[in-house]
Amino acid sequence: MSDPDGIADAGFDDWLDALAEGEAYFLECADGHGSLPPRRVCPTCGETSLEERPLPETGTLETVTITHVPTPSFENDAPFALAVADFGPVRLTGQVVGMDLEDVEPGLTVRPDVGVSETTGERLLVFRSQ
């Protein structure tokens, strides 16, 4: 809920709620393509029948950068490790937290979690080493 008036982004904030409750999901079309909400159509094939499936509990870091110059929304969080992690049907982008920055590297097994920005107090997607 990063809108100034606190109005949620339906689909996305619902997904963060589910992640916080340990029930993260992805959307799967009849042809097996994975995607993330909010979504009414499979972006890969146009299939309109999408089902929620449990997100695999762990993923693998595919690429990592340590960001030293952030946007103002993350001013007090920098430096932080930003990574794209592969969860099989979908990839996710999040900050790797709870470990030394120099130890964050591709190949690391992580689980997704909901963290909080030290700058704004807003929720964000984070990864923790498994």
Add this chain to the structure above:
Amino acid sequence: MSEVRVAGVGLTPFGNTPERTGRDLFAEASAAAFDDGDVPRTDVEGVFYGNFMGELAEHQGHQGPLMAEAAGVHAPATRYEAACASSGAAVREAVKRIRTGENDVLLVGGAERMTNLGTAGATEALAIAADDLWEVRSGMTFPGAYALMAQAYFREFGGDHEDLAHIAVKNHENALPNEKAQYQRAITVEDVIEAPTVSTPLGLYDSCPISDGASTVVLVSDEYARDHGLDAPVAITGTGQGGDRMALQDREYLARSPAARIAGEEAYADAGCSPEDVDVAEVHDCFTIAEVLAIEALDLEPVGEGITAARDGRTIADGDRPINLSGGLKAKGHPVGATGASQIVELTQLLRGDHVNSEFVSDATVGVAHNAGGTVASALVHVLEVVE
């Protein structure tokens, strides 16, 4: 189908002029293009204008008519937005319009005011070209996004920060005599390696600056050029556009830019030429790694080998095929909405022989411009040729 000639080109200096309004920048660039092309403003039938962050930087939407007015043109005007490829998209639409025969004279260009936002504000404004929900809210910045692509590239194909540093050194060298460039200053590989880190592996000197500036071209039909006796030897003979998933995480490849490949293939086919025919290129080097991805996507270097092109001298001014003789985004500057059209300006001058660096490509007849939006979810490629 009418051929599309570049009748006139104009640029403001790119740089740090926070007090100058977008309308003033565009007025200067368009006046330069009308002077260059000897085309009366009254003949212009439309304005195709690129701009990305006008709402954030100037609290100004609906910029098309504003810019037509600033240019002294009485004609319908539309703003095109495709992040950093905004004016590349405007160029493409104008080319298509003239080809249909519907218009003979169009003013095309772009402008961006950025430095008034400061570094933090501009970083935030640029980030809106990424997926707000799934990327920006996790802390992604644009240097961060390209850093993720660079790390993925190193992992897949090899290479290191020093290889990237040679690209920055080359583009600064090219900008030295370019009076429109933001940085007319030589740098060394050591400078790049030792510069403050922005997002690993990318440092300050791997990144284009935050810039203010505007660019314009006057495009005319072949018939108009002939009927009015214009000296317009350069034509835009190929145009292509490619798209991709918005978020980097949703792409099949993290270290390639398929949208640019699609755009390049379309533009080459449209022009009836091949990558081997290309003598010179201006590509979208917003970060050093972006030049690598661009020249590979355009088939100017094999995939996985673009990383060594600058280091080994293939793309330097004296090399086989110079890349970014203007200085590129890296040294010339990157007022984002102006960049795509500015590449057409620089290439036209390089091919006409009146660019400050034309001596390096004195026999060139084919040039390519590559303009990318976001992490290349939008790509525009144009082929320019000397047609006399």
